[in-house]
Amino acid sequence: MSAPVDVDLVLVGGGGAASLVLAALGRERLPGLRLAIVDPVRKRGQDRTWAFWGQPGTVLDPLLSASWGEVDVVTPARRRVLALEPLRYAMLRSQPLYELAAAVEERLGAVRVTAPAADVVDDGSRVVVTDPQGTPLVRAGWALDSRPRKPARAGRTNWLQHFRGWWLESDRPAFEPDRAVLMDFRTPQPARGVSFGYVLPVSDRFALVEYTEFSPAVLDGDAYDAALRGYARLSGLDLGALRVREVEDGVIPMTDGVFDPRPSPRVVRLGTAGGATRPSTGFTFSAMARQAGDIARELAAGRPPVPGAPYPPRHRWMDAVQLRALDRGLVDGVTFFDRLFDRNPPERVLRFLDGTTSWSEDLTLMASSPLLPMTRAAAGDAMARLRR
Missing domain, CATH: 1.10.260 (434 Repressor (Amino-terminal Domain))
Known part of the structure; x- marks a missing residue:
């Protein structure tokens, strides 16, 4: 049995939150940082899309697939065209972020442990990450754990943001690339909850069209596809002239339950497990990016990698x-x-x-x-x- 890897910092989980941390670490001077990543799968390709807003000119701008200065918010009564200045709405697909994270990982000489992590044990001076059989994989000064988990205290209200999106491609212009649809509430509304569609065009021939619900439970069977077909008709899209290139699904908790971002002195949780998901909407990306920036700056200043609270x-x-x-x-x-x-x-x-x-x-x-x-x-x- 080989000895566990000994490092300063270990990332437990290698998804979006960890990739943002790696991207942020790559922007700082961190001589001598010993880093490990524990995840059974190396993230690659286009497995998800993040949409978020903020001011232009960020370090993520070179990675963006598209951005918009105007968005539509549509109700059965009217269509609003909202100018977002000084903000902009932006789309980041996963592949360029994963590629950047992999490049930083290589440049920092990080150790990749391709195994599932089980326990993350803080003994007061070091953190030990074990596999499901209890074998130590990594010993580290600090652990950043982004694996999903339930709230430490159950919520009084527990909903979900759940969705399906189609990446649609056309041989002819079918979308308005200069303007996104942020929320279109003309979709049939659930008995308990709220639904909307949206359209995020990358070009006049390629766009993500999505159906989203905020409600207590996910849908059954082909209900998402039926909802997407209905929303496409509402939007005037001819599905006969469009090809579904990719499908994206997701379920994100919307709960007032309490997540524990610091279960022990040397373990920090990130992403949804660290409270980055906004309870009222399920939006997560911007808070994850803030957490990543905080961590990198703290490490560069010689301080513990502890981010600020994701929300007041x-x-x-x-x-x-x-x-x-x-x-x-x-x-x-x-x-x-x-x-x-x-x-x-x-x-x-x-x-x-x-x-x-x-x-x-x-x-x-x-x-x-x-x-x-x-x-x-x-x-x-x-x-x-x-x-x-």
């Missing part, structure tokens, strides 16, 4: 109230989002969803929501917290 505590409370209001039927989901965009500049709404708005902006956003239903939801949330 007040945003977690606001999300819990919103989830409760939707779950108990106190507000209509389409009306709620329509009202937010109607009464606020789009960049304020998007920065709120990213967790970067100020106290005063949050108060303005709360004042623009349906006050009586949201007050009832806040009171119910307070009573549930007291009972717990």
